[in-house]
Amino acid sequence: MIKPNPTMNDVINELMFIAIAKPEKVSVSVRYIGHADALEVIAIDKAYFSGAQNPNTWSAHKLIDKTIYLDGLAAFKQVTSAYHELSNLIKNEVVA
Numbered sequence: 001m002i003k004p005n006p007t008m009n010d011v012i013n014e015l016m017f018i019a020i021a022k023p024e025k026v027s028v029s030v031r032y033i034g035h036a037d038a039l040e041v042i043a044i045d046k047a048y049f050s051g052a053q054n055p056n057t058w059s060a061h062k063l064i065d066k067t068i069y070l071d072g073l074a075a076f077k078q079v080t081s082a083y084h085e086l087s088n089l090i091k092n093e094v095v096a
Contacts, residue, residue, distance in 0.1 A: 002083065008070070011079045015041060015086065023090045026063065033067075041066045041082045043089060063089055 002014055012030075019028040027049065031040045041064055048061035064085060068078045 002080075006080075008076050008079060011076070011083050012039065015039075015079070015083055018083075018086055018090065026090060028086065037070045039068045039070060039079065039082075041068070041086065043086060 002011060006014075015030045019030045022028075025046050027044045027046050029040070029042045029044075031042075032038075033040060042062065043064040044058075045061040045063055048057065064082070066078075066082050068075060068082060070079075072078070
């Protein structure tokens with residue numbers, strides 16, 4: 001959970017924590033792309049990895065696929081939005 005008045009690093013750390021926590025029904029990847037100063041956030045339905053995976057079904061199982069350039073004016077807002085979207089996705093997956 002993001003603390004009040006978070007910094008960019010706080011939000012990125014929370015995204016990383018979600019990925020490391022390995023949610024039950026969603027595979028989460030958070031990657032820093034150094035040469036582009038960007039953060040990539042991908043969430044895939046774990047059903048994809050249950051033996052039915054192939055390049056034709058990859059897109060259908062992607063739930064989130066965002067690349068956020070951290071040097072942009074809206075970067076903080078985009079990172080925070082990705083955090084909330086991912087958090088909501090996981091909450092809905094747990095309830096479902």
